[in-house]
Amino acid sequence: MAAIIGIKMRDVKIAFRNLTRQKKRTILLAAAIAFGIYIITMINGFTGSFIENVSENFSNLLAGHIFIEGVEKSESGRTLSLVRNDDILMDAIEDNEVPWKYITKRSDMNATLIFEGETAQQTVTGADWDQEEYFKERIILTQGTFEDLQAERQGIIISEKVAEKINVEIGDRLLVKCRTYTGQQNVGEFVMTGMLVDSSLFGGSTAYANISYVNELLNLKPGEYMSMGIYLEDPDMIDETAENLYEDLKTRVSMFERNTGDDDENPIIAMLEQEDEEEWEGLRFRFMTLNDIMKEVQQIVDVLNTAALIILLVLFGIIMVGVTNTFRMVLMERTKEIGTMRAVGMQRGIVRKLFLYEAFFIAVIGVAVGLILAGITMLILMQINWGLDTPAFMLMKNGYMTFKMPVWQIFLNFGIVSILTLFAAFFPSNKAAKLQPADALRSTK
Amino acid sequence: MAIVELKEVKKVYPLGKTEVHAVKGVSFEICKGDFISIAGPSGSGKSTILNMIGCIDVPTEGQVLINGTETGGLSDRDITDLRHEVLGFIFQSFNLIPVLNVYENVEFPLLLGKSRMTKAEKSDWIDMLIDEVGLQEWRNHKPNELSGGQRQRVAIARALVTKPEIVLADEPTANLDSVTSEAIINLMKKINRDLGTTFIFSTHDPTIVDVADHIIRLRDGLISDNYRQDDARACRE
Ligand SMILES: Nc1ncnc2c1ncn2[C@@H]1O[C@H](COP(=O)(O)OP(=O)(O)OP(=O)(O)O)[C@@H](O)[C@H]1O
Ligand SMILES: [Mg+2]
Numbered sequence: 001m002a003a004i005i006g007i008k009m010r011d012v013k014i015a016f017r018n019l020t021r022q023k024k025r026t027i028l029l030a031a032a033i034a035f036g037i038y039i040i041t042m043i044n045g046f047t048g049s050f051i052e053n054v055s056e057n058f059s060n061l062l063a064g065h066i067f068i069e070g071v072e073k074s075e076s077g078r079t080l081s082l083v084r085n086d087d088i089l090m091d092a093i094e095d096n097e098v099p100w101k102y103i104t105k106r107s108d109m110n111a112t113l114i115f116e117g118e119t120a121q122q123t124v125t126g127a128d129w130d131q132e133e134y135f136k137e138r139i140i141l142t143q144g145t146f147e148d149l150q151a152e153r154q155g156i157i158i159s160e161k162v163a164e165k166i167n168v169e170i171g172d173r174l175l176v177k178c179r180t181y182t183g184q185q186n187v188g189e190f191v192m193t194g195m196l197v198d199s200s201l202f203g204g205s206t207a208y209a210n211i212s213y214v215n216e217l218l219n220l221k222p223g224e225y226m227s228m229g230i231y232l233e234d235p236d237m238i239d240e241t242a243e244n245l246y247e248d249l250k251t252r253v254s255m256f257e258r259n260t261g262d263d264d265e266n267p268i269i270a271m272l273e274q275e276d277e278e279e280w281e282g283l284r285f286r287f288m289t290l291n292d293i294m295k296e297v298q299q300i301v302d303v304l305n306t307a308a309l310i311i312l313l314v315l316f317g318i319i320m321v322g323v324t325n326t327f328r329m330v331l332m333e334r335t336k337e338i339g340t341m342r343a344v345g346m347q348r349g350i351v352r353k354l355f356l357y358e359a360f361f362i363a364v365i366g367v368a369v370g371l372i373l374a375g376i377t378m379l380i381l382m383q384i385n386w387g388l389d390t391p392a393f394m395l396m397k398n399g400y401m402t403f404k405m406p407v408w409q410i411f412l413n414f415g416i417v418s419i420l421t422l423f424a425a426f427f428p429s430n431k432a433a434k435l436q437p438a439d440a441l442r443s444t445k
Numbered sequence: 446m447a448i449v450e451l452k453e454v455k456k457v458y459p460l461g462k463t464e465v466h467a468v469k470g471v472s473f474e475i476c477k478g479d480f481i482s483i484a485g486p487s488g489s490g491k492s493t494i495l496n497m498i499g500c501i502d503v504p505t506e507g508q509v510l511i512n513g514t515e516t517g518g519l520s521d522r523d524i525t526d527l528r529h530e531v532l533g534f535i536f537q538s539f540n541l542i543p544v545l546n547v548y549e550n551v552e553f554p555l556l557l558g559k560s561r562m563t564k565a566e567k568s569d570w571i572d573m574l575i576d577e578v579g580l581q582e583w584r585n586h587k588p589n590e591l592s593g594g595q596r597q598r599v600a601i602a603r604a605l606v607t608k609p610e611i612v613l614a615d616e617p618t619a620n621l622d623s624v625t626s627e628a629i630i631n632l633m634k635k636i637n638r639d640l641g642t643t644f645i646f647s648t649h650d651p652t653i654v655d656v657a658d659h660i661i662r663l664r665d666g667l668i669s670d671n672y673r674q675d676d677a678r679a680c681r682e
Contacts, residue, residue: 437502
């Protein structure tokens with residue numbers, strides 16, 4: 001096998017032993033490569049999970065991968081978010097064989113929670129919690145359960161911070177002031193059944209209640225809701241599924257345009273602007289996907305990855321200079337030895353090979369050490385709970401850092417490093433191989 | 446037929462803006478099985494001539510023939526093969542490969558080319574050579590653990606391992622004391638007798654010169670004396 005690809009154990013053995021001749025130098029060179037690989041792996045690993053975590057956190061926050069919202073224009077010209085009858089939507093989902101896992105139907109309202117004179121502004125999200133398995137798995141309750149919430153029709157789960165602010169405890173009844181969907185003042189009463197972990201982004205301003213009661217407060221009928229969220233089996237299917245579903249829905253109901261085709265413009269904002277600009281009447285649907293929202297996040301990730309690649313190239317540009325210089329030195333030290341080997345019958349190509357193997361081994365050792373150190377660092381970082389109330393929360397998974405790096409990326413980095421190292425070692429090696437043996441032997445070293 | 450033949454060989458080294466005429470037109474023949482000394486004062490061109498015979502350097506003018514083959518027309522690959530198969534080298538400063546032990550140093554040239562020997566034959570042959578030069582106890586030692594004389598013995602074994610027809614030795618004893626020098630020369634002489642290997646060595650030590658049966662004296666890049674002890678035997682085969 002080794003013979004087929006032209007690698008002789010003799011050459012490998014000599015090259016490997018040559019590495020041990022100047023241990024300090026070998027270690028230094030390998031350490032430089034290891035450092036480069038370490039930095040790159042950390043960045044790649046972080047950005048690799050970055051998009052996934054942000055995307056997952058967003059889908060948690062927004063309850064789905066694909067969102068459909070009904071928008072009604074009332075006679076007075078106000079727009080109201082409302083899905084009165086979702087038969088058409090459900091038909092379209094069924095006809096298109098959308099691979100959904102959960103379909104959530106939610107109603108939101110802005111409300112003021114009042115308890116013993118203390119008040120807090122909250123978005124109260126009402127949902128049918130039987131349909132919210134995905135969400136329930138990811139939200140962390142410090143007190144109470146979702147079962148408790150469902151058992152109490154007027155139940156509400158409030159974040160720790162808000163509970164502290166208005167000084168409520170489990171079982172307390174609190175007053176709620178809100179507006180119906182048509183804008184009339186309304187009041188009601190919630191019973192606190194649970195408390196969720198604070199997070200400025202996730203739950204800090206949102207409380208969760210049962211849709212039946214939220215609808216009652218909004219003056220919506222049972223079965224009506226404001227937005228539909230579809231969780232797909234596989235988030236990779238978002239774009240394809242959304243495209244098909246959207247095209248189909250367009251033939252059934254009136255839809256806002258989805259993509260403006262302008263790359264710089266955020267598709268969500270573009271869609272919201274249509275609402276104001278265009279003349280329309282009756283009922284229309286907004287249609288958006290997690291990926292539309294993630295577009296900007298993806299741009300950030302792209303920038304980070306490009307930065308990582310530039311760092312890789314700059315770092316290895318510097319390391320390459322080191323490699324070339326080291327091999328020049330090695331060449332000088334071993335000129336006489338090269339002459340000897342050539343004199344006893346070693347062909348030029350093999351002399352070159354010996355140096356290239358040596359360089360390759362240094363690259364392999366450097367990459368291996370760098371990867372191991374990066375792996376250890378990642379494992380340590382992954383153990384730390386950064387909490388849910390840091391601004392970096394969106395980048396993490398439930399407050400823990402995660403790292404993800406596809407295997408091809410590791411091999412790509414390894415490939416780049418090996419090629420650059422071999423490239424840097426090639427010129428001195430070639431020079432060594434081309435020496436006239438007599439000249440090499442005359443070397444005083 | 447002569448095993449080595451030089452025809453009007455000249456060697457000019459560029460030295461800055463001037464030139465050094467190291468060898469100024471030298472012709473001679475060397476017979477198979479001879480023990481030849483190339484003698485002369487420092488700078489007379491001994492090393493230059495040995496390098497050209499050893500095909501590790503090329504003449505500026507003239508021809509070097511090994512076994513009747515003009516070496517000037519060969520590619521680097523063929524020249525390297527020729528060195529590997531026909532020539533053995535012993536150097537003044539031993540030139541062992543530091544990362545290899547005694548056995549591996551001797552073995553090294555054998556690994557470079559195609560060999561007719563089997564693995565077992567090879568290791569027997571290497572062991573025999575190490576025995577012959579008296580280093581069986583040092584088999585697994587690295588060169589830096591050996592004395593100068595011991596290192597030169599390793600070099601001799603290495604030069605012989607490919608069973609070359611010609612062994613070239615450029616001042617093989619210059620770095621050794623007189624007792625060790627004599628031992629080394631006697632060892633070379635013994636091998637010359639036993640195996641019929643042609644030895645060509647340079648030296649400026651008169652006591653060693655006398656051991657040779659063919660002496661070529663150089664002065665200023667020219668032959669000043671070409672003397673064969675037993676002229677009747679001149680390259681008869
Ligand atoms: N690479 C070179 N460049 C320039 N001049 C050289 C070179 N090699 C040898 N010379 C010159 O050529 C001449 C012959 O040198 P050579 O080494 O053949 O002499 P030598 O007889 O072996 O001497 P020594 O006994 O000192 O080893 C000397 O004048 C030397 O300075
Ligand atoms: Mg000399």
